[in-house]
Amino acid sequence: MADQDGRAPRKAALDLLQGVTAEGRLLPELMAAGALSALPPEDRARAQRLAIETLRAIDRADRLLKPYLQRNPPLIVRNVLRLGVVEIVGGAAPHGVVNAMVGIVGQGKRTAQFKGLVNAVLRKVAADPAAWDKLPAPRLPGWLRQPLVAAWGRPAVETMEAVQAVAPPLDLTPKADPQAVAAAVGGIVLPTGSVRLASAGQVTALPGYDSGDWWVQDAAAALPVRLLAPKSGEKVLDLCAAPGGKTMQMAAAEASVTAIDLSEARMARVSANLARTGLTAEVIVADAMAFDRGGFDAVLLDAPCSATGTMRRHPDLPVAKDGSEFGALIAQQEVMIDHALSLLRPGGRLVFCTCSLLPDEGEVQIDEALARHPGLTVDRAALDVPGVDPAWRTEEGGLRLRPDYWADQGGMDGFYMACLTTPA
Numbered sequence: 001m002a003d004q005d006g007r008a009p010r011k012a013a014l015d016l017l018q019g020v021t022a023e024g025r026l027l028p029e030l031m032a033a034g035a036l037s038a039l040p041p042e043d044r045a046r047a048q049r050l051a052i053e054t055l056r057a058i059d060r061a062d063r064l065l066k067p068y069l070q071r072n073p074p075l076i077v078r079n080v081l082r083l084g085v086v087e088i089v090g091g092a093a094p095h096g097v098v099n100a101m102v103g104i105v106g107q108g109k110r111t112a113q114f115k116g117l118v119n120a121v122l123r124k125v126a127a128d129p130a131a132w133d134k135l136p137a138p139r140l141p142g143w144l145r146q147p148l149v150a151a152w153g154r155p156a157v158e159t160m161e162a163v164q165a166v167a168p169p170l171d172l173t174p175k176a177d178p179q180a181v182a183a184a185v186g187g188i189v190l191p192t193g194s195v196r197l198a199s200a201g202q203v204t205a206l207p208g209y210d211s212g213d214w215w216v217q218d219a220a221a222a223l224p225v226r227l228l229a230p231k232s233g234e235k236v237l238d239l240c241a242a243p244g245g246k247t248m249q250m251a252a253a254e255a256s257v258t259a260i261d262l263s264e265a266r267m268a269r270v271s272a273n274l275a276r277t278g279l280t281a282e283v284i285v286a287d288a289m290a291f292d293r294g295g296f297d298a299v300l301l302d303a304p305c306s307a308t309g310t311m312r313r314h315p316d317l318p319v320a321k322d323g324s325e326f327g328a329l330i331a332q333q334e335v336m337i338d339h340a341l342s343l344l345r346p347g348g349r350l351v352f353c354t355c356s357l358l359p360d361e362g363e364v365q366i367d368e369a370l371a372r373h374p375g376l377t378v379d380r381a382a383l384d385v386p387g388v389d390p391a392w393r394t395e396e397g398g399l400r401l402r403p404d405y406w407a408d409q410g411g412m413d414g415f416y417m418a419c420l421t422t423p424a
């Protein structure tokens with residue numbers, strides 16, 4: 001059947017939105033399970049973009065819809081309205097959006113009765129385009145907002161929310177010369193040496209992709225390896241390596257890298273990334289906790305975590321999650337730190353990092369590790385990295401990065417990192 005009103009990608013975006021809002025699943029998980037596989041590539045990209053834009057604006061879409069809804073419609077109908085709102089305020093032709101959305105609800109036995117509602121509400125939204133700009137500032141959901149306000153204060157969280165509301169820039173880590181990469185892709189070199197482009201377009205079409213001159217990595221995510229400062233010939237271990245951004249940084253420094261990850265599928269991406277960039281590392285699919293070959297000069301533990309620091313790149317996360325899984329991750333990080341320390345030679349160093357905004361996955365882990373291991377010290381000198389603002393340093397000796405830093409230049413992911421040294 002011909003897809004004259006662009007219904008197929010919109011319906012696929014609705015399915016993604018349902019998976020996130022009704023089932024608490026993340027977009028990569030839904031896509032890996034084949035949510036978009038029936039679509040041609042162009043429609044797939046459009047469906048994904050629509051779902052992401054809607055998730056990024058979900059609280060504002062709900063606020064805009066509120067005056068038009070006397071009763072709470074079923075979630076699937078609300079999701080159709082959210083998609084319609086985001087498309088209309090994004091500049092899509094309103095009649096096309098309304099027709100497609102009415103068509104989608106009309107197809108479902110249980111939703112067909114809401115055709116009139118969807119038609120009326122989206123027409124009202126289209127009739128008042130200025131209403132969007134009059135909405136209050138965007139807000140994160142309460143389950144995440146509360147701990148963040150407790151940790152960083154209300155003004156910082158409000159800036160994080162403003163950063164969260166816009167699509168993030170694209171950051172690249174150059175294999176060698178940042179200036180040359182910036183010139184080739186039309187980006188700027190950030191103070192820490194990453195290259196930033198305001199908007200991505202198709203990453204694989206950028207100059208230097210095929211020749212492996214750079215890889216995609218947020219500027220904040222590039223800093224843990226700068227703290228670790230691997231030297232040529234050093235034996236270094238990357239305990240949670242996939243998809244390999246930090247493995248490549250360490251390999252580019254000519255360290256002898258062993259990269260481990262539990263996930264075979266994700267590890268295949270490490271191998272592909274190494275092949276593209278012409279870098280080498282020993283690649284092992286294994287549970288880091290079962291790996292017992294010791295004697296490393298340095299270990300990088302980029303531990304599994306809440307990933308709350310990456311929510312501006314993954315706006316599905318604050319919607320899909322509710323924080324209930326985070327306790328188990330925090331407990332896992334603690335045992336992984338102890339195991340990572342056991343794999344170091346005497347006088348070796350461990351960089352622990354998480355892409356989290358929660359102190360329990362950062363500052364608190366380091367305080368507790370120091371209490372558990374007499375003789376273990378924090379290497380504060382490791383934080384002397386070009387471009388790192390002294391204000392980002394924390395009391396216990398780590399580095400706290402937040403999305404509200406560099407807000408006027410497009411922000412950065414939230415991250416925590418610290419370098420620990422074992423007794424010689």
Ligand SMILES: C[S@@+](CC[C@H](N)C(=O)[O-])C[C@H]1O[C@@H](n2cnc3c(N)ncnc32)[C@H](O)[C@@H]1O
Nearest residue numbers: 240241242243244245246261262263287288302
């Ligand atoms: C934050 S990501 C790592 C990102 C990576 N360091 C990079 O820079 O590209 C965490 C990784 O830990 C892996 N992981 C989780 N539990 C693990 C375990 N017990 N052993 C090894 N890897 C594990 C996950 O598969 C995931 O790829």
